[in-house]
Amino acid sequence: MNLDEVRQKLRHFILENYLFTDDQAALNDDDSFLEGGVLDSMGILELIDYLDEGFGIKVEGDELVPDNLDSINSLIKFISSKSPA
Amino acid sequence: MCGIAGILPYKGFGESENPIFLLHTMAEAIKHRGPDAEGFYHDQHIGFAHRRLSIIDLAGGAQPMQTPDGDLCVTFNGEIFNFIELRAQLIAKGYEFVSQSDTEVILHLYREYGLGFPSHLNGQFAIGLWDKREKTLMLVRDRVGICPLYYFSNSEKFVFASEIKALVPVLPEKLEIDPQSLDAIFTGWTCVAPATIFKNIFQVNPGTLLIIKDHGITEKTYWNLEFPTQQDQYDLRSESVLVEELRERLLAATKLRLRSDVPVGAYLSGGLDSSVLVALMHTQTDARLRTFSLGFVDSALDETSFQNQVVNFLGTDHSRTEVSYAQLAQNLVNTVWHTESPILRTAPVPMGMLSNLAHQQGYRVVLTGEGADEVLGGYDIFKEAKVRQFWAKNPDSKWRALLLSRLYPYMDLPKGDAAVYLKRFFGVGLDNPGLLWHSHLPRWQTTNKAKMFFSENLNEQLRSRANYEAQITSVFPEQANDWHSFHKAQYLEIKTLMSGYLLSSQGDRMLAKNSVEGRFPFLDHTLIEFANRLPPKIKMKAMQEKNILRKMAQRYLPPEISQRHKQPYRSPNVSASQGSLFGSGLAEYLSEEQLNHAGLFDSKKVSLLIKKARGDKPLNTAESQALTGILTTQILHQQFC
Numbered sequence: 031m032n033l034d035e036v037r038q039k040l041r042h043f044i045l046e047n048y049l050f051t052d053d054q055a056a057l058n059d060d061d062s063f064l065e066g067g068v069l070d071s072m073g074i075l076e077l078i079d080y081l082d083e084g085f086g087i088k089v090e091g092d093e094l095v096p097d098n099l100d101s102i103n104s105l106i107k108f109i110s111s112k113s114p115a
Numbered sequence: 116m117c118g119i120a121g122i123l124p125y126k127g128f129g130e131s132e133n134p135i136f137l138l139h140t141m142a143e144a145i146k147h148r149g150p151d152a153e154g155f156y157h158d159q160h161i162g163f164a165h166r167r168l169s170i171i172d173l174a175g176g177a178q179p180m181q182t183p184d185g186d187l188c189v190t191f192n193g194e195i196f197n198f199i200e201l202r203a204q205l206i207a208k209g210y211e212f213v214s215q216s217d218t219e220v221i222l223h224l225y226r227e228y229g230l231g232f233p234s235h236l237n238g239q240f241a242i243g244l245w246d247k248r249e250k251t252l253m254l255v256r257d258r259v260g261i262c263p264l265y266y267f268s269n270s271e272k273f274v275f276a277s278e279i280k281a282l283v284p285v286l287p288e289k290l291e292i293d294p295q296s297l298d299a300i301f302t303g304w305t306c307v308a309p310a311t312i313f314k315n316i317f318q319v320n321p322g323t324l325l326i327i328k329d330h331g332i333t334e335k336t337y338w339n340l341e342f343p344t345q346q347d348q349y350d351l352r353s354e355s356v357l358v359e360e361l362r363e364r365l366l367a368a369t370k371l372r373l374r375s376d377v378p379v380g381a382y383l384s385g386g387l388d389s390s391v392l393v394a395l396m397h398t399q400t401d402a403r404l405r406t407f408s409l410g411f412v413d414s415a416l417d418e419t420s421f422q423n424q425v426v427n428f429l430g431t432d433h434s435r436t437e438v439s440y441a442q443l444a445q446n447l448v449n450t451v452w453h454t455e456s457p458i459l460r461t462a463p464v465p466m467g468m469l470s471n472l473a474h475q476q477g478y479r480v481v482l483t484g485e486g487a488d489e490v491l492g493g494y495d496i497f498k499e500a501k502v503r504q505f506w507a508k509n510p511d512s513k514w515r516a517l518l519l520s521r522l523y524p525y526m527d528l529p530k531g532d533a534a535v536y537l538k539r540f541f542g543v544g545l546d547n548p549g550l551l552w553h554s555h556l557p558r559w560q561t562t563n564k565a566k567m568f569f570s571e572n573l574n575e576q577l578r579s580r581a582n583y584e585a586q587i588t589s590v591f592p593e594q595a596n597d598w599h600s601f602h603k604a605q606y607l608e609i610k611t612l613m614s615g616y617l618l619s620s621q622g623d624r625m626l627a628k629n630s631v632e633g634r635f636p637f638l639d640h641t642l643i644e645f646a647n648r649l650p651p652k653i654k655m656k657a658m659q660e661k662n663i664l665r666k667m668a669q670r671y672l673p674p675e676i677s678q679r680h681k682q683p684y685r686s687p688n689v690s691a692s693q694g695s696l697f698g699s700g701l702a703e704y705l706s707e708e709q710l711n712h713a714g715l716f717d718s719k720k721v722s723l724l725i726k727k728a729r730g731d732k733p734l735n736t737a738e739s740q741a742l743t744g745i746l747t748t749q750i751l752h753q754q755f756c
Contacts (some may be wrong), residue, residue: 047727050720051569067564072735079732 035083036109040102043080050074061100074099081105085111116262116623116632117178117192118148118166120276121243121602123250125330127159129713137285138164141274148192154178156188161252163190163450168630170194170480171376176216181713183213186247187222193240193262194634200237203225210565233321233324233337234365237371237640240276241319252327258338259486260308260321261615261633263623267316273584278624279316279455282494285756290316290755292715294576297422299455299583301565301744303555307586311750312456321614327630338640339559340609340646342602344594357653358666360645365667367641369395372482379634380405380478382469383433385421386678387491387661387668388484391729394671396482406471410437416685428673429442436472438465440630440687444699448750453628454620454671455755457748459562459740466625474629485622486637486662488586489609492601492654493661493681500554500604501655503541508549536537550585550590554604559583561598563743568716568724587611601651688739704749713752716745 031039035072048068049056054115063069072098077099081087087109089098128134134157141187142153142164156163156179165178169319179190185646195201198217201224208362211224217238224232225244230253233242239261244253254275266275267282267652276282283290293314296306309317319325320438323340333433343349351359368749369392373379381396383389396404406426419435423657426433441588446464446517473481488494519591544556552559595603609702618635626633636642646654649663656662660681668677701708705725724742730735734742 031456044721050727051717051725067560068733070561070564076732076735 031085031109033106036106037102039084040105044068044082044102045075057102059106061101061102062096064096064100081109085109085113116148116627116630117168118145118277118281118564119190119192119241119243119264119623120145120164120281121190121245121252121274122162123160123273123327124414125271125273128157128162130480134162138162140283140731141725142166144284145251145276145278147630148277150630153175153208156190158247158248160354161188163188163243163245165274168375168479168632170632171198171374172216173376174212175214176218178218180216180218180222182222182226188247189221189224190243191218191221192264193238194632195236196374196376197237197690199374217636220579224740225400228322229334231337237471239634239669241610243275250328254325254327255337256319256321257325257432258301258322259406259609259618259643260637261618261623261636261638263619264319265311265316265317266325268327268332270330273332277321277756279311279626280452282316290314292467292713292752292756294573295580295586296564297457297573297715297748298569298577298580299586300459301390301569302559302583303587303611304459304561304562305619306614307583307590307611308508310586312590313755318406321610331646336616337628338436339592340647340731341604342595342598342606344597347580348648349650350645351650354653354663354666358663359644359650361663362667362670364639364645365391365636366395368642369482370399371639372634372636373399377479379480379482379551380407380473380476381431382473382481382483382613383407383408383422383425383431383674384684385418385423386682387664387672387677388487388637390425390484390672390676391487391664391668392482392484393425393431394668395636397429397431398671402613405476405478406431407431407469408435409469410435411465411687412437412439413687416687418682423632424673428676434472434476435713436468438468441699442468443687444701447701447747448754449628450625450756451747451750453624454687454747455624455751456616456620457744458616458620459565459744462686462744463620463625465600465686466621468629470625470626470631473631479630479752480632480634480685482634482636484610485617485633485635486613487661487664488606488681489605489613490643491661491664492605492651493664494608495519495660495681496554496558496608497601497604497655498658498660499541500600501658503553503557504548504600506542507545509547510542513596548600549596551595552587552607553600555607556584561737562740564737565631568720568745570715570717577676592699593707595732599651601655602647604701605647605688675755686735688734701746701750704746704753709749709753713749715748715752721745 078089138155149168152167152171154165154177168234178187181188195217198220200486201220212219233255239257241262241264263277265279273287290313296310296312299306308320324335324337326333356537382392408422409418411444424446443464450464502518541557543560544553653663665677707718
């Protein structure tokens with residue numbers, strides 16, 4: 031899966047599951063999930079499950095920080111760092 | 116409970132109008148509130164209707180009731196618990212009584228004290244009183260809003276009733292959902308009185324007297340919650356003295372509420388509040404008490420083992436009804452018909468099943484522990500507010516934030532940097548801890564998410580209306596800025612959620628639908644006045660909620676109950692019952708056609724929410740509240756608009 035496909039897949043998941051829309055303009059890739067109220071604590075846990083199911087990424091306890099999970103771009107960066115080169 | 120209704124045509128009834136027909140139609144809509152008898156009164160200027168649930172003076176006490184000279188007439192729902200004392204006082208002043216009922220006391224009390232008469236009443240009531248000589252209609256509602264009372268007025272008439280459905284037959288136009296009230300419900304669970312969910316329909320504010328005369332409506336507040344504004348206004352006696360006084364006051368309030376000519380039972384949740392009440396009732400009788408409780412299939416919500424402990428300890432005759440997911444779905448439409456309001460959780464449904472259980476067992480009066488958490492400081496929101504106030508003194512402190520995760524041990528927090536997430540969820544308003552509604556911001560933030568499903572049309576209408584915070588500001592008196600933060604939180608909880616939701620959607624409406632009356636000793640106004648003078652640390656000691664009640668309860672209950680941590684009453688959310696929900700015809704209310712017809716919600720977004728609800732993962736709290744709120748708004752719209 032290339033980066034664009036990862037991005038589209040993540041955007042689709044966030045837009046449909048948390049913003050309940052297919053309007054691409056509703057979310058920019060740098061928008062903070064926390065500041066925008068997109069995710070709450072349950073939502074973050076749901077996202078962690080999705081990273082496992084959709085990308086085979088296991089998130090460790092010390093990786094559960096906003097730097098890794100707080101926007102589409104931070105997620106892409108995190109997924110890239112966890113994926114085999 | 117009874118049901119009342121009335122019409123005041125400003126120019127008198129026209130020749131073509133049939134007052135009895137109109138009154139009968141109104142009363143018929145609320146027959147469930149009083150199945151035992153109906154009564155009507157009308158003259159050229161006024162019409163009163165009454166549906167009676169006989170509880171006191173079964174043979175006498177028919178309503179509407181007039182004074183012998185015909186100058187005064189009253190239609191009344193509720194109970195005046197101190198009617199025996201008031202009656203004796205009035206007899207000493209020379210008044211003559213023809214019945215043993217509490218209704219007659221109201222007539223003579225008004226004659227003696229004029230507009231100041233409500234201050235003498237200890238009870239729960241909604242009163243319509245007509246002064247024929249003054250051509251004045253008065254509406255009075257009890258201090259905290261136990262009994263409902265709604266009205267509509269235009270240039271031609273003023274009409275009132277116990278429930279909105281009784282107004283419908285005499286309204287000039289169909290009901291419409293009020294956007295501002297929908298916005299309020301989707302923020303704080305209830306609209307802000309005197310507004311209701313329907314445009315142009317209002318409720319009489321609790322603790323208020325409305326005077327309708329010469330086409331004008333005047334509002335007079337006869338009671339409101341008051342809290343200390345300076346240190347010397349607190350009750351600073353020792354804790355042991357205060358515990359004893361609470362015991363005496365609660366016992367007196369309970370004894371007053373046992374006054375009845377029919378047997379009185381009790382709801383027993385297994386928690387501290389209802390258990391204390393049943394224990395106090397136990398001290399007043401040699402007969403075995405009758406108790407009723409709910410059980411849930413879902414063990415996380417079920418309190419049966421605690422209920423059984425109290426039942427065995429006090430030896431009550433107990434009945435229990437178990438609530439299944441299928442029953443929640445089956446009863447939802449009928450529940451909304453009675454709540455006359457959108458609801459964000461299914462919690463009223465089981466309460467309707469509980470009153471049905473009491474009714475089936477022949478009981479028409481029950482005591483419940485409602486009000487203890489608000490009056491004595493039992494809810495987690497008060498603890499949360501206390502921690503957030505502490506945290507606000509040093510907003511960058513991580514360990515202060517982490518106190519919140521100890522408060523909600525069941526909260527699933529990401530473990531990496533919990534403080535960051537806690538700040539996001541609970542940190543709202545940290546920079547302004549003096550805000551009157553600071554305590555409630557996290558709750559509003561969660562509920563608010565449901566608004567993302569509002570239609571563009573609804574959002575457009577809301578842009579020109581006052582926002583929720585502006586509405587809430589109007590609820591507070593001026594001196595509230597000088598109250599302790601704990602008291603601001605208590606005030607807001609009592610004036611909004613308790614009055615508008617717990618005593619209404621979950622209380623009166625779910626009791627009255629099965630012709631059962633609830634009585635609430637913790638809401639005795641003298642007890643509230645006592646509790647409001649207590650220092651916050653007496654109510655909540657460190658993180659121990661309802662500290663003073665727990666100390667009192669040790670005398671009556673085993674420690675497993677008296678020291679039990681508060682478990683809020685919850686029923687399964689919609690997503691947990693999704694199988695039943697979408698298999699029982701409820702999905703039709705959420706069809707694209709129905710959503711577009713009502714025009715309140717974005718059908719595309721709602722369809723994605725339904726898709727998620729049908730999935731294999733449970734909806735989170737905010738999503739579940741949104742789905743329940745949208746569904747029940749749609750049901751309400753179809754029923755009333």
